[in-house]
Amino acid sequence: MLTWRRPVSFVNARIATGRGIVSSLxxxxxxxxxxxxPRAGDLVVDLNGACVLPGLINAHDHLELNHYGPLKRRDCYQNASAWIDDLRPELQRDGAIRKNSAYPLAARLFIGGLKNVLAGATTVAHHNPFYRELGRWFPVRVVNRYGWAHSFLLERQPVGAHGEPGGDVRERCLATPAGVPFIVHASEGTDDEAAGELRRLDTLGCLRSNTVVVHGVAWTPGDWARVVARGASLIWCPASNLFxxxxxxxxxxxxxxxxxxGSRICLGSDSRVTxxxxxxxxxxxxxxxxPTDSNALLRMVTTAPAGILKLRDSGRIVVGGPADLLVVPPNDKGPAEALLATSRRDVLLVTIAGRPVVGSPALRPVFGARRTAMRSIAVDGVERLAESRLARAIARCPIAEPGVECLSS
Ligand SMILES: [Zn+2]
Incomplete structure (x- = not known):
């Protein structure tokens, strides 16, 4: 039996590269x-006009929190501090929350990884400690060079899975080398306190070229000018803010x-709690x-986070770069519009370092060419192939991901 991996040539596709849209890869x-x-020996795959994008980068998630579902106790808050105050007593009192906190950390993190890879996010920036479990096999790449503090709100409060504190913002920021992103929640709210956090960061010397602020909800264009002047960046999480x-x-x-x-703003999903x-x-x-155009949004999940999070190899399709790819159904308006029309059940293929992780049964030969064992899973009622390792982890995980199940054992 042949054991070498064959190259794969995708043809008849619309491929979003840094130098425009091309048809083969x-x-x-x-x-x-x-x-x-294609060259002799390649597996040639006709994609019938499907769009190929760089694997997406999710710039903000808390990977261990995605199985709780949305949590809040009021319709609308003015500051994340009031939301935290509402939830803190519930962490001990609410049976469902306690049950979700009791699962092994590896299982909780896996659900976060699964969420990302099924959506074509091949790299994710986790906000919280880089837990030991993330250094083992994991469904997606997790950014591992980052400094972080939770926020001014929770500097001394427990925020990590093992009760790790949110951390002193100034200390942690100044301890982060200039070539490494420092990620912190700030201005998460609409009140004066939230608005004032930008000035506070700046006064403390924490608005630097490697500072990456998550949220900035209360910011005005004047505040943004200050952020730009310092060379800092923003991770935007609109669904969480609207919630x-x-x-x-x-x-x-x-x-x-x-x-x-456009190069200073990227998009993050945050955890499903919000x-x-x-x-x-x-x-x-x-x-x-x-009213942002689709290409600007595509940049916010590819090239912009690659620059902001200092990920040299991610977010673009370039010769020599890792084959982290997302293939989505055809769209007359091009790859960026195709991305906006895609839900996870529509995803045709996700590869990480050329290894197919999840894909349509029609692309089974790609798994074969790359010597990747596979099993069938269902994603929101649609059959998909998953690499065996991922499918086994889904089957073994004590936490169920809604809409996802293994079809073969
Ligand atoms: Zn967050």
Missing amino acids: RIGSRILAIDER LFGRTTPVPEFLDSDTAA GARDLLDELRVAAAAT
């Missing part, structure tokens, strides 16, 4: 060629205000919340 574990003819506050960061105004904004089901749903929330 050769991959091994890395991108081998763009817009070149808690009924409004979100005025990102379109920021995008209009300066040409560099956010969308996954990054694909989050993109639709972002599109509905703003």
Whole structure:
């Protein structure tokens, strides 16, 4: 039996590369060629006009919190602090929350990884400690070079799965090397206190070129000008903001205000405690919340987070880069519009380092060419192939992911 992995040549596709849209792509574990003819020995796959995008980057998640479902006790808050105050007593009192907290951390994190990979997010930035469990096999790449603090609100309060504190914002920021992103929640709310957190960051010397602020809901265009002047960046989580506050960061105004904004703003799903089901749903929330064009949104889940999170190899299709890809159904308006029309059940293929992780049964030969054992799973009522390792982990996980089940054992 042959044991080597064959290169795969995708043809008749619409492939979003840094140099425009092309129709063919050769991959091994890395991108081998763009817009070149297949070579002898390749598996040639006709994608019938399907769109190929770089694997998405989800710039913000709390991977261990995605199985709780949405949690709040009021319709609308003015500041995340009031939401936290509402939930803190419930952590001990509410039976469902306690049950969800009692699952092994590895299982809780796995559900976060599964959420991301099924939505074509091949890289995710986790906000909280980089738990030991994330260093073992995991469904997606997790950013592992980052500094973080939770927020000014929870500097001394427990926020991690083992009760780790949120951390002193100034100390943690100044301890983060300039070449590593420092990620912190700030201005998560609509009141004066939330608005004042930007000035507080700046006064403490924490608004630097590697500072990445999550939320910024209360910011004005003037605040954004200050962020730009310091070279800092924003992770936008519109679904979470709308859920808690009924409004979100005025990102379109920021995008209009300066040409560099497109590279300084990226999108994150946040966890499902407040956010969308996954990054694909989050993109639709972002599109509905703003008149932002689809290419700007595509940048917010590819090249922008790659720059902001200092991920040299991610977020673009370039020769020599890892073959982290997302294939979605055809769309006359092009790959960015195709992405906005895609839900996780529509995803045709996700590859990480050229390894098919989940895909349509029609793309079974790709699993064969890449020597990846597979099993059938159902995703929201549609049959999909998953690499065996992922399917086994789904079957073994004590936490069920709604809409996902193994079809073969
Ligand atoms: Zn968050």
